[in-house]
Every structure is written in structure tokens, then in C-alpha cells.
Amino acid sequence: MKLTPKQATLLVLAALIALTPFFFPSGYYYRVGALIFVNGLAVTGIVILTGYAGQVSLGHAGFAGIGAYACALAPVHLGLHPALAAVLGAILSGCMAWLVGRPILRLKGYYLAVATLGFGILVSMVLNNERWLTRGPDGIDVPDLGLRGLLKGWGLDLSNGEFWYFFSGLCLLVGAWLALNLYDSPTGRALRALHGSEIAARVVGVDVARAKLQAFVISAVYASFSGSLLALQNKFVTPDVAGFMHSIEMVTMAVLGGVGSVLGAIFGAGILTLLPQALTVFAEYEQLLLGLVMMLVMIFLREGLLPSILRKIRGTGE
């Protein structure tokens, strides 16, 4: 049986998640893996927004911030279970994206970039300044999700690192599955059409404003869940989750790996999450090297790392 690209991607992803732990030298790597998956989830949203629909956002960390702080605040103030708090955060992010997106998405290119950037910075400022609610820059505790305890009750005893590794991996798989469904669906095609030619998309009947808004809202929900996962697994969150650099990180990961495909973008998330870990010896040079990698990849491998690598492999195969 021949696999469709969707099945192949999901299979590769599932295999990687399931098999890499066998090569982990220590428990610490479960944490790194979980972080990759959390970033991968946010980046999958960017694939829908930027890769499919061709719209740029430099403010998606704002939605991650909403998702993260929902998990910190809703359990305490509203008495919600942390899992429901994450859902609430996603709904809030979606509504916010809808409200902000309606006027913003009329803009193109750099204008859209700066408008989203402004939004992200505003969210991060609120999180920094409203100390009565968020405790400001020092951060705030996040309650336990409680799922690990539940699993233990059922006889599945995982270490904290193991639990978050597999749970985040599962979330990423679901996220990737949804994004891949979308790719080849009527909605996904409309998004890719407006990416190719906005005017032609209109002429075939695509309500361009509505389609862009859909992509923006969906990607915001991804970012929100990614923020929630990060907060829940660290049991702590600071406003940095909504910071400008986090927004840049998301876009960079996606574009570096290859924003046109879910697997490529997740690959990018892996590389950029691992890079600082690999560079701890050269902590001094971290920024220098990060900047260098960003420039070099964009100049020499425009489609992103994974598509370029795949092309190389296929090129020699033929």
C-alpha cells in the first residue's frame, strides 16, 4: 500500500516520538524533547498561517501568553481544572485573534508584520505590568495538571519528564494531524490559493478576508495551547512567554525548517530548541551563532532546511 504524504508525515512523527527515548543518555533529555514538541505545536500553527495562507505574524507569542496565563490564573480565580483552563485560554486566544485579525489582516507584508508585532508587545506589557493579577516579571506558579497522578492510579507510573515528553508528543501529533487534514481540504486549498494569488482566489469565490481570519484564529489557538503546555509542564510561567523574542523564535523555527510543510517546521523547532542546548559550552557565542544560522539558512536554503535536505537526497538518488 502506498502511503499518502499525510500518513507518511504522521508515521515519521510518531516513530520519532516513540523511538528517540531509547537513545537518551539521561532523563534530562525528556525535558528537551518535551520542549521541542511544545515549540513544534506553536510552529504548526505558523505553518497554517504563513506556509498555507502566506500571512506573516510577529506577535503570536501574545497568544501563547494568553494560553499560559490562563492555566496559571483560571484555576485560582475561577476554580477551573487546569485542563479546562487551557481550553478557556484557547477560546480566549481565538476570540482575541478574531477581534484583532479583522482589521489587521487587511494589511499586507511589513504592515501586517508590524501590526501583529504591536499586538504581541501589548499583551506582554499587560502581563508585565498588571502585577495584582499576574505578579509581573517575576512570574507566577501554575497548578499541576493532575494527569500524571491519574495515570499512576491506573498503574502507569511515569517520571515527570517521561510524562511531559509523551503527553506533549501526543498533543503535537494531534496538532499535526489537524493541520495535515486542513492542507488538502477545501479550506486549506482556499488558504493556499490566496497565498498564490489573492486576486485569483477572489475570482474563484474565496472570501479572502474570511479565509485569512480563519487561518489567523486557528494558528492563534495552536499558539495558545503551546503556551498552556509550556506553563503546565514548568508549573511556572513568566511574561517572557509572550515576549517579542518568543514570537520571532516561532516564525524563525517554522521558516528555518521549511514553513511549507508541517514536518519541515517541526524539524526547525527541533533544531532551534536543540541549538542552545548544544551550545551551552559556548554560551557566550550563543546569540552570535543563532543570528548567523538565521541569516545563512535564509540566504542559501530559501525553502528551509528540511525541503533542501530532501531535495539533496532525491537529487543524488536519481
Added chain:
Amino acid sequence: MSALLSIEGLGITFGGLKAVHDVGFSVREGEIVSVIGPNGAGKTTLFNMISGVYQPGAGRVSLSGEDVTGMRPDLLARRGLSRTFQNLQIFQSMTVLENAIAGYHLRESGSVLADLLGLPASRRRALTAREGARALLARVGLDRAAEREAGNLCYGALKRLEIARALALNPKVLLLDEPAAGCNAVETEEIDHLIAEVAASGVAILLVEHDMKMVMRISNHIVVLDHGEKIAEGDPATVSRDPAVIAAYLGTEADHADG
């Protein structure tokens, strides 16, 4: 029979320059009307106004009797107006088949949630569109290129792909902007037949084309523009004898002998 598309006193100015001024005509069901004129006469601008890409400065466009002046292109598409572009607007990174499927957007689109979850309803809609698109590609002779990336096709093939995409909307009115440009004699003849066939099925066709032989062969009615104004109209025989038309063309013939 009443007109499907009718235009009255349509005009637009760009930076004080009258690009199109007071142009009016109508296209009935199954009729092929051609708009001709020298380069820069305002033909494409006229198309852009009718299809909602530009907001007309003056005048009225109506579709099946409904006033649709300056309406958004996607809303016009819902009302059965479809078009192709002179300088091609292809979805480059999609396959040829996907380009044609895109033309089914209005019929295949449904709930986003169903699409995200890959529900059977979503897949059914997509499958119907896919089958329709395959049949259309066969009709324009592109079925064998279906899985190729559209950006890699030659110009003539892309022209046909655009026509297929426009037909996918199942339009009542079809605007074709230079459909035969860049095509060889055989391809032009094929496009000829295709247009005639579409018109015979009851679609009102408005055509801009530089290939005069083709225009004379297939048009029921010809509108001649020069410097943004209508200088003549009538059936092919009448128009080709019109002194104003001959003067307009002779004055500029040398400039675009290659067109």
C-alpha cells in the same frame, strides 16, 4: 432574451486620466461578445471594473438584472461571474489539478471544523470537486499534466488551465482576457472550439483578444474601444468595414504587429 450581463456608462479615471469613459453594451445568454481595440485602449481596465477588481468611477454593471457595480469579486463569483487574466494569475505552487479544484471552491467549501477534523463530509466535498476538476482538465487537454506543479507549465497550457479553473465555477457569465495569447495555431483552434462549446451551453461570454481572425470567426458581436471610449460596435462584418475602426487600427498597427 434578456441580457445576462449589461454595462451602462462605465468609466474610471487614474490620476486625472480617463482610462475608460462612458462604455456600455450587453451580453446575452449563449452570446460571444468581443472587446477589441489597440493596446492601451482600456480593455483590461474594463474587465477589471466588471469583475470588481477596480471600483468604477461612473456607470453601472448588472448581472441578470441585479445591480452589481463594484461588488467584491468573490461575491460576483457567487452570482455566476467568472474570469481569466491577461497576465495569468495561476496558483504557482499548487499542482495543475489543485488549480482546477480551486475553481470549485464555492461548491466544495463547508465548515472549517469538518475540514480540520477530516470528517467524511469534508472529504466527500473534496472528492466531488476533484472528479469534476479531472473532467475539466481532460476537456482542455491538460489531464496528463494533472499532478505537475503548475508553475512548471508553458504559457499556452497555463492559459488553458485558467480557462478550466474559470469554467469550474459553472459561470453564467465568463470574461476571457486574451485566452489565445501565446498559443500556437492548433491550440488557438482548440480554444476556439472550447469557447464556442461553452457559449452553446448558454454561458454569456465576453472576450478580449488580439487574434483578429479568431475574433471575427467566433464573435456574435464586437465592441471596439479606443482611448477608453467605444468607437464602434456591431457584428464582425459591420465592424471590420467601419472607417473609425480602420483608422484606429491603422494608426497603431505597426506598434503591435507581433500581438
Added chain:
Amino acid sequence: MSELLQFLLSGVTVGAVYALVALGFTIIFNASDVVNFAQGEFVMLGGMTTVFAHAAGLPLPLAALVAILATAAIGVALNKLAIEPARGAPVVSLIIITIGASIFIRGAAQLVFDKQIHKLPAFSGDDPIVLLGATILPQSLWVICGALVVFAGLWFFFTRTLLGRAVLATSNNRLAAQLVGINTNFVMTLSFALSAGIGALAGVLVTPITLTSYDVGLGLALKGFAGAMLGGMGNPKGALAGGFLLGLLEALTAGYLSSQYKDAAAFVVILAVLFFMPQGLFGRKSTDRV
């Protein structure tokens, strides 16, 4: 009344810096259609290089000159090594390249210089000048005059010199400029040098007031970018007006509303401007050709 004047004066001072950064953005944007997120790093480099050159024994004016020239050279290198090879890349890629450049320069600065906060002596002393009950530092006058002189110089360059007109022609239509024999690559190089030099000058002028460190660039870039966009991207007059306006708004917000949210003012205004007049205050409207 004097309170308002005080706010206005400090607003104009900050605004002058934003205006200089915004002018830098505009020059590069016009020549290459690239929004250079590394623009703020030029300001940082200007300040830091002057600090270290001065500490090494150079007199202040000479140190400033060295800093401006060195930063201009870095601007040229940025163009040659990162922007020119990426011509024709999509907007997202260009954004990432210039942000990458910004991170790179910041990383290099923390290695070459250090992570400390530095100060320069004020050019004409620290005694505030009293003006209708409000006070202004002599250094603020240096900053404001600096911005105005740079603007006048640019205006002269673009309208009265052949080279300046070549730059303008290139920004209007690159291909046409090439056809009439303008070396557009040289124009781009020149634009980056000019833009980086102006950024460095801003850094030199403002460091005695705001201090500097390796990481001040990003914040300034965002504000300058906001100013440029407020005025209308690509319009030097707009950049100047937008920069000053943004500085005033920030000072007034800090004074009357909340000092915590003074940075928010910039972005609220940007969002409002983009919603209601996406081309900025002085921008031109563009139509897509089909």
C-alpha cells in the same frame, strides 16, 4: 502649563532619536524594499564604539567620528553579505535575515565590548537650561538639532545632488534606473552606509542622556519602525514627523496616564493608524496591477 511643556520637551528629545532611526529605516526601505530590523543595532554600535574609543584615549569628537564610520562600514557589510545575496526572497525571509543580523550584531557586541551599561559625558555640560518654567538638558538640544541637521542634509542630498537623485530614481523604479545607467548596487550600498551612519550618530548623541549597552538596539528599532510606519513607510518627511510624534505621545502618556504603559502608546497608535489609514500619515496609496 510648565508641566505640559516639560513633557513636550522630553518628548521632542526622545522623538528626535526615533526620527533618526525612522529616517534610517526609510533610506534603506526606499533603496531596497527591505525593512531592516537591525536598524537599532546601528544606534547601539554608534554609542558603544564611541564609549570604548573614548575610553581608549581618543578625544570625544574623534571617537564619535570613528564610531560613525565603523558603523557605516558594518552597514555596507550587512548589505553585501546578507541583503544582496537574498534579493527577491519573500518578506518573511527578509524579516528573518535582518532580525538574524540584529541578533548577530548584538552577540558580537557583547563579545567585543561587554554587557555593562555605559555613559558618555554630555557635550556641553549637565546644567539644565530653564525655559518658561520647564528645564531641558543641553544634550537634548544636541539631539534635536542633530535630527534636524540630518534631515536638512538628506533633503539637500536627495533634491540637489545628482547622486541623491539617482537614489530617488532607484527607489521609484529599479529597472528604469538601471536602464538610464544608474549603478543600483552602488545606490544600495550607499543607502546602507548612510542609514547606518545616521543610526550611529543618533547613538552618539543620545548616549549621554539615556546611557547605552549591547542590548538597547531592538527596542529602538521597534520604536523607529513604528515612527516610520506612523509617518508612512518610505517617506522621509513622514519618518521625521512620525518619529517626533511618537516621542511626544510617549512622553504625554508617561506624564498623564501611566509610565508603565508609555511603551504601549507607540503600539496602540501604530495599530490605530494601520486600521484607519494603512498608508500612514504621509504615505501614498498603491494599487495592485492585475
